[in-house]
Every structure is written in C-alpha cells, then in structure tokens.
Amino acid sequence: MINYKQFHYFWATAKAGSIVKASKQLHLTPQTISGQIAILEASLGVSLFRKVGRGIELTETGELALTYADDIFQTGNALEEMLRAGSKERSRLFRVGISDAVPKSIAYHLLAPAMSLAEPIKIICREGKLESLLGELAIHRLDLVLSDRPMPSEFDIKGRSNALMECGLSFFAANSFQASNLASFPHCLNNAPLLVPGEDSAVRKRLMLWLNTLRIQPQIVGEFDDSALMRAFGQAGVGIFCAPSIITDEVISQHNVTKIGETNEVVERFYAISVERRANHPAVVAINTAPSKIS
Known part of the structure; x- marks a missing residue:
C-alpha cells in the first residue's frame, strides 16, 4: 500500500518544481523530503523524478502519478474544507468532463441546473477528448460527461446517455x-x-x-x-x-x-453521459431532469 505521507511529499515537490521549494512550503529539510521520495520510489519499484542538470523533472511514470495525486489531494482538501465548515457552508463536489466538441457556452447552459440546487455544489470541469473522459467516468473520477454524441457502443461501461439539447x-x-x-x-x-x-x-x-x-x-x-x-x-x-x-x-x-x-x-x-454509481448525485439528477431545449 502507498505511504500517503511520502506520496504527499512527491506531489508537493512536483507542484513546486524542486525539492528546495517544496521543503520551504512543508517546513521540512530538503534531505527529509528527498529521502522520503527515495523510499517511496524504492517501495514502488519506479522512478518518479530524474536529474536534469542541477534540477529534477518528472519521469513519464511521475507525470502519470501526478494526475492521480492531483485528484487525491484536491479531494482530500475539499473533504477537509467540508468537515471544518458549518453545515450551511458545506459544498458537494461535482466533477464534470466536457468533450472539446461541446461549445463552452452550451456547456454552461446545460450545467446551470446543477448550480441552482439548494445543496451547495463545487463544480470541477475538465475538458478533453470523449474517449479519455469516458475512461475517467468509468473509474468514477468524473460524475458526468457532456458530449455531442451518446456513449459509443464499443465502450463496456454500464451507463446512460441522456439527450439534453x-x-x-x-x-x-x-x-x-x-x-x-x-x-x-x-x-x-x-x-x-x-x-x-x-x-x-x-x-x-x-x-x-x-x-x-x-x-x-x-x-x-x-x-x-x-x-x-x-x-x-x-x-x-x-x-x-x-x-x-x-x-x-x-x-x-x-x-x-x-x-x-x-x-x-x-x-x-448534446448528451449527458453518466454511470449507475453516480446517477443519484443531485447535480446529475438536476441536469438530466431539466426541461429539454430544442431550437
């Protein structure tokens, strides 16, 4: 199992761009951070960074690990904010993938019903190719995908494509x-x-x-x-x-x-694509049940 403290040191270093900068942000010595990252790499059997001159840069494996680290620690920060806040200030994460074929103004109008719920929503939007976004949806890293086409039949994902507009x-x-x-x-x-x-x-x-x-x-x-x-x-x-x-x-x-x-x-x-596990998310329900728009 990954040691998440060590993984956090990796994430902080990757975001800061150097061990020295990360050490200042975390109030630790550079030796402590580099040592913990080395232990993490050894336990996983991979190299996350490589030396470039006097600095370091992410390896291909490190870049992939960073995408997961971003999700993990952003979700962790949101959880901490939610738990620390009063009940009236708590917001629920709503993670949306938007196919780059969908005009941004259309995306906003389709997502608007989620922003007027009684329960506060914090929306996180990611844009990209439909195939990549559906992969994120399949492993529950997204709650909904907006697309200009229904889910392709070749994707083995238990979900639904709801025509919105x-x-x-x-x-x-x-x-x-x-x-x-x-x-x-x-x-x-x-x-x-x-x-x-x-x-x-x-x-x-x-x-x-x-x-x-x-x-x-x-x-x-x-x-x-x-x-x-x-x-x-x-x-x-x-x-x-x-x-x-x-x-x-x-x-x-x-x-x-x-x-x-x-x-x-x-x-x-334009379609809203969701999977069964996220179908009851209040924002997904609001978008799927909003009056259809036909022009």
Whole structure:
C-alpha cells in the first residue's frame, strides 16, 4: 500500500518544481523530503523524478502519478474544507468532463441546473477528448460527461446517455465577406471558404452529407476541434463558420459577424453521459431532469 505521507511529499515537490521549494512550503529539510521520495520510489519499484542538470523533472511514470495525486489531494482538501465548515457552508463536489466538441457556452447552459440546487455544489470541469473522459467516468473520477454524441457502443461501461439539447445549425461570416457574396443561402456556400468542426465532432459528418446532397462544394480552409478558435478565425474573415442555432445571438454579439443562413436539416445534439454509481448525485439528477431545449 502507498505511504500517503511520502506520496504527499512527491506531489508537493512536483507542484513546486524542486525539492528546495517544496521543503520551504512543508517546513521540512530538503534531505527529509528527498529521502522520503527515495523510499517511496524504492517501495514502488519506479522512478518518479530524474536529474536534469542541477534540477529534477518528472519521469513519464511521475507525470502519470501526478494526475492521480492531483485528484487525491484536491479531494482530500475539499473533504477537509467540508468537515471544518458549518453545515450551511458545506459544498458537494461535482466533477464534470466536457468533450472539446461541446461549445463552452452550451456547456454552461446545460450545467446551470446543477448550480441552482439548494445543496451547495463545487463544480470541477475538465475538458478533453470523449474517449479519455469516458475512461475517467468509468473509474468514477468524473460524475458526468457532456458530449455531442451518446456513449459509443464499443465502450463496456454500464451507463446512460441522456439527450439534453437539440438544435439546428447556423452559418456566420465576417461583414466584409457578406458584402461580396450575393447568392442566396445555402448556395452562397458553393466555392466559398468554409471553416468546419474537426473530425471528432459528431456534426461534421452530418454537415458534409448535407452539403453533398445539395451538390454544394465549399473550399474547406480550416478544421477545428475547438469551436471558439474556429469562431475567432471566422471573425477575422478567413471563412464562413457554423455554430448551434440556439447561440446565434451570442455568436453575433461576441464576434461582430453576420448570420448568413440556417438549416434544421443538420442537427446538433448534446448528451449527458453518466454511470449507475453516480446517477443519484443531485447535480446529475438536476441536469438530466431539466426541461429539454430544442431550437
């Protein structure tokens, strides 16, 4: 079994960047910390740090161990805060994974029901690829995952995918582009520079199929996993871009662009994915039972 005091010394050193800095923070001698980390490495049969010049850096194993240490000690700190606080001040941890295909403003609206509960909630959001987030969900390091697709069938996880929102797709362009393209939508997309979501986005295939059906062939000038980055390029006039219709007003006001058209033939859907063990978490229940939003 891991000696958690030694593991804490490892964590503190990794976060501080050196044994000397960690020793000052922990009010211990550098010799004590280095000795305890050496004992931890010997007991586990691994090297967590390696020497680089006069300093140290994490090994690949050390970097992996640090991700677990972050969760362990952040949870421990939250537990201590909860136990020390009065009953009215206690907050419950709610750990959410957000697929990078989900626009951040959409994520906020979907998570909002959890923030208005009578029981205080402390939310921890992590963003990443869906496959990685589902792995975290499977070992209960996350309570919920927001995604633009349901849980893939190849994942052997006992869980549920609850559809939270469905809406059409709108297209936007910088005002300079709008002035020079007079064709009606969607034919103005033909031969036009187009920015599209990355291949991991569920809406990407539906968008391309719709364009092919209409025999519209835009010039794909950029692919983006991050929707916010795609909008920034669109705002700069690099090309036309799309976004869920439900956030049209927000896109126009934030990026000073013009909506050139919309379609309900290409639908974006957003899901809350949870596992049985976390299904009764009050924040998960609140999100899954909130009125559905369809635009």
